[in-house]
Amino acid sequence: MPHNILKNKPSVPEFWANPREHARKTAQIVNQLQNGQGNNSYKINLEDNATSTEIMWNHAREGMVVLFAAQDAVTAAEISNGTLYAVVTNGKITINHASSVGDKFLAVAILG
Numbered sequence: 001m002p003h004n005i006l007k008n009k010p011s012v013p014e015f016w017a018n019p020r021e022h023a024r025k026t027a028q029i030v031n032q033l034q035n036g037q038g039n040n041s042y043k044i045n046l047e048d049n050a051t052s053t054e055i056m057w058n059h060a061r062e063g064m065v066v067l068f069a070a071q072d073a074v075t076a077a078e079i080s081n082g083t084l085y086a087v088v089t090n091g092k093i094t095i096n097h098a099s100s101v102g103d104k105f106l107a108v109a110i111l112g
Helices: 019-034 073-081
Strands: 041-045 052-056 065-070 085-089 092-096 105-111
Touching (some): 041 052, 065 073, 065 085
Antiparallel strands (some): 065 105, 085 092
16 A cells, blocks of 8 residues: 655645745744754555565655665665665555565655
């Protein structure tokens, strides 16, 4: 089952009638980014008994970079072995991994 990671994080409107309110909204977003609260990092549970996990994301496009951080020893070993990697296409990120039973968690940051 594909994951949908599109979060409801606010973005700064390009135009706002009240300049002071626009500056406040911009400052809020910048402060969130400085505190590590951007909208490009997620925790993913890799699919059981499957060799890939699909992430549906409207902003995904070819050329984006997907960074991984293992959240358990099994996933760390997969990253070390080179058996865990991502393929990004328009609207979807596919994380290829070894098939196993049990929970495997991965922190993902998407850049680009």
